Amino acid sequence: MTLQPGRDDLYFLPLGGTGEVGQNAYLYGHAGSWLLVDLGISFADERLPGVDILLPDPGFIAERRDELAGIVITHAHEDHLGALPYLWERLRAPVYATPFTAAVLRRKFAEFGIADAVELIEIPQGGRFQVGPYDLEFVTVTHSVPEANMLVLRTDAGTTVHTGDWKLDPEPLVGAPFDRDRLAALGDENVRALVGDSTNALTPGHSGSEAAVRESLVNLIEGLTQRVAVTCFATNAARLESVAKAAEASGRRLALVGRAMHTIVRAAQDVGYLQDLPPLLDEREIDSVPRDQLLLLVTGSQGEARSALSRIAHDNHPWAELESGDAVIFSSRMIPGNEKAIHGVQNQLMLRGIDVLTEEDHFVHVSGHPCQDELRQLYDWVRPQVAVPMHGELRHLLAHERIARACGVAQRRVPADGQCIRLAPDPCEVVDRVLVGRIAVDGELLSPIDRGPVRERRKLGFQGAAVLTLAVDPDGHIEGDPQLSIYGLVPDTEEGAEMADAVLDAVERAVQRLPRRERVNDGSLRETARLAVRRTLQRITGRKPMTDVHLVRLG
Known part of the structure; x- marks a missing residue:
């Protein structure tokens, strides 16, 4: 693609x-250059057995690595930065982030052994910086993590x-408030496009x-009489601090359970947040406290x-550990797709x-x-000519598109992954499409989900498998009893x-019908036996199993 x-x-x-x-x-x-904004993960479900994490396929931009000016990370959530350590080797571009996000990334890069290789450039909150042909500015906003940023992209073709x-x-509570004055001033810059978060547009x-x-958490926890556990997104530093305040107010010792909690607290403290936490109890000391x-x-x-919570739930x-009468507070929302888990x-x-x-029966979370x-x-402040909803x-x-229309935005485009949309010049429209996909973190490997071992394992889970071991003489006649394993x-x-016997009978008939020139050809013989196994099992079970034949030619 050109x-x-x-x-x-x-x-x-x-x-993605x-x-x-x-x-x-x-x-x-x-201007012949690309800028990547965020590179995050999502979580797999039971349709991909053995896989926990999914990554967007960076193939399009990896093939144009020399045209990639940089990678800008807007904030420190896994769905915005979690894929970067896995995929950076394919991109090898400088990374730009504000101090807290950079602190989180340094720890991730160290875990992956690439800390010395990545050029990580720290930008102050509200900072303005140049990346290739892009004049960029971070505008401070609030979110459920410190130092969330809107990104203003100024180019010769317009501002987004x-x-x-x-x-x-x-x-x-933790971190700077949103920059109301800067947001309101954007409307005077003749903004071409606003590409915006849609998660709560309904x-x-x-x-x-x-x-x-x-305030609600403090009151709730003060009224509980036994051991209490609170679970939330580890990156929500304000919520972590609120839980610490609730522990103090109720006369409880606080213990962090789970590596991500410790990682975020250390990263936050590195850049000046969460300095007033009470002394934390080590996990190994939990049983020493009433x-x-x-x-x-x-x-x-x-x-x-x-x-940690799943392991606690299963004791x-x-x-x-928790026991009858204890309480768990889910101070978070369900990310769509995670409801079953x-x-x-x-x-x-x-x-x-x-x-x-949970938030269904207590006030324990805000989005x-x-x-x-x-x-x-935001639309009243920014007044863009074009609205492009994203993230949802x-x-x-x-x-989101309906809201933008009601706010008087003249052009609107609802995108899909892989669609290249021209924001400027007019008209705003899809000008091309590129191949996109998903990569599974499969143990120590990265595997596309539509081919290779992940696809094979998925098929195994839905369709089963059969393996036939067949010994034949030089003329292709079956020797001994074929061995069939069905899973x-x-x-x-x-x-x-009896079903297995029916399959073996079908294999013998199929091999016997073959002309000699095909019986002495390993490929033809193996494929004939494979089809006999698969078709017979499909007729008996209604499924199309993965089928393999081990052929042993004697003499």
């Missing part, structure tokens, strides 16, 4: 993050505001403030199988008599994303044995 933006062009090309929540990865193209994740929180009103959640004097802050709010965590953990907790408290009133306010499922993107298709009973 997609090449000119000096009069400004392109927007999402590799449109029509979905997670895997945010957005390219801007101008890329919102990242944001909200208008008057009391964020939700009326305002997202709410962290200060109100803190149950009514302990508060656990644990990872696993999204039901992740290997998280197999080495240090932390979260409900599974909650059900397991309740099965053991542990109380589960980090803008609701409808905040979206209208299709229903969210369409709701996930037939029962281990007499009926199953």
Whole structure:
């Protein structure tokens, strides 16, 4: 593909993050150069057995690595930066971030052994900087993590505001408040396009403030009488601090459980946040504290199988345990797609008599994303000529588009991953499409989900497998008894044995019918036997198993 933006062009090309929540990865193209904004992960479900993490496929820009001017990370959430350590070797471009996000990235890069290789450039909050032909500016906004930024991209083709994740929180508690004056001033810059967060576009009103959640958590925890655990997004530093305040108010010791909690606290403290936390209890000391004097802050709010909370729910965590009458507070929302996993953990907790408290029945969470009133306010400030919703499922993107239309935005375009949209010059439209996909973190390997081992394992899970070992003489006649192993298709009973015999009979008939010239050809003989196995099993079971034949030619 020869997609090449000119000096009069400004392109927007999402590799992930449109029509979905997670895997945010957005390219801007101008004057022969590309800029990548964010590179995040999402979590796999049961349809991809053995896979926890998914990455956007960077193939398009990896093939044009010499045209990639830089990678800008808007904030320190996994769905915006988590893929960067996995994929940086394919991109090898400088990375730009504000101090807190940079502190988180340094720890990740160190874990992957690439800390010395990555050029990580720290930009102050509100900073303005040049990357290739892009004149960039971070505008401070609030979110459920410190130092969230809108990104202003100024080019010869026009100015675009890329919102990242944001909200208008008057009391964020940790980190700077949103820069109201700077946001309001953007409307005087003749902004060409606003590319904006759509996650809460279906939700009326305002997202709410962290200060109100803190007060509610303190009151709630003070009323609980046994051991209490709170789970939330580890990156929500304000929520972590609120839980610490609740521990102090209720006379409890606070213990962090889960590596991500410790990582974020250290990163926050490196850049001056969370300096007033009380002394934290080591996980190994948990049992030394009376149950009514302990508060656990644990990872696993999204039901992740290997998280601390999931292990606690199944009573197999080495240090932390809960029992009947204890309480777990889910101070978070369910990310779309994680509902089944979260409900599974909650059900397991309740099965053991542990109380589960969520935002459905208590005020324990506010969203980090803008609701409808905040979206209208932003459009009132910025007054763009073009609106492009991003970061959300299709229903969210369409709701955002309706809001932009009601706010008087003349041109609107709902994108899909892989669509290259011309933001400037007029008209705003799709000018090309590129191949996009998903890469699974499969153990120590990165594998596309539509081919290779992940696809094979998925097929095994749905269709089963059969392996035939067949010995033949030089003329292709079967010697001895063929051996057939069937997985996930037939029962281990007499009926199953009869099914296997039917398959072997079909193989013998198929081989006997072959002309001699095909029986002496290993490829023809193997494929004939394979098709006989697969077709017979499909007729018996209704499934199309993965089938392999081991051919042994004797003599």
